Amino acid sequence: MFERPLNRLFEARKGERHGDTVSGHLSWHQMPELARVTENAASDQIQVSVRFERTEDNVLAMHLDIQGSVKLVCQRCLDLMDFDVQGPCALAVVTSEEFLARLPEGWEAVFANDDFFVDVHQAVQEELLLRIPMVPKHEEMCGLVIEEDDQPEEKPNPFAVLAQLKDKQ
Numbered sequence: 001m002f003e004r005p006l007n008r009l010f011e012a013r014k015g016e017r018h019g020d021t022v023s024g025h026l027s028w029h030q031m032p033e034l035a036r037v038t039e040n041a042a043s044d045q046i047q048v049s050v051r052f053e054r055t056e057d058n059v060l061a062m063h064l065d066i067q068g069s070v071k072l073v074c075q076r077c078l079d080l081m082d083f084d085v086q087g088p089c090a091l092a093v094v095t096s097e098e099f100l101a102r103l104p105e106g107w108e109a110v111f112a113n114d115d116f117f118v119d120v121h122q123a124v125q126e127e128l129l130l131r132i133p134m135v136p137k138h139e140e141m142c143g144l145v146i147e148e149d150d151q152p153e154e155k156p157n158p159f160a161v162l163a164q165l166k167d168k169q
């Protein structure tokens with residue numbers, strides 16, 4: 001896993017020029033919105049790689065690759081479960097609403113300031129919030145103990161009932 005903490009701010013245009021991948025970890029205490037909806041400890045970490053590039057359709061793209069899982073409460077058995085949130089995503093770096101309106105179709109955007117600094121912690125947090133299911137459940141059946149229902153119901157034995165009647169006489 002990555003030793004270094006991930007910087008909060010990345011200069012997208014500088015990243016585009018260098019083209020290298022920067023990796024580091026983010027701790028839960030740096031993502032308060034995520035912490036509110038997950039059961040992770042504040043010291044838990046997620047691994048992130050960041051890379052910028054200019055795409056063929058002339059978009060300054062930020063590529064995130066996230067590795068790790070979040071702790072959620074399964075809504076079926078109410079036990080904790082690890083939910084896998086790993087995977088890449090690409091976001092178009094924009095600095096204004098006009099910029100956003102000019103994006104080619106199909107791009108999700110991330111806002112940078114006028115100097116093209118992007119808050120990567122915020123972007124990762126938003127991406128993770130999107131990946132968390134509304135109603136988390138273990139993939140396999142859990143919590144429900146399925147009992148074999150092949151025992152016949154206990155009915156009074158007619159002969160026993162007769163015997164009782166005889167005793168009463």
Ligand SMILES: [Zn+2]
Nearest residue numbers: 074077138142
């Ligand atoms: Zn469960």
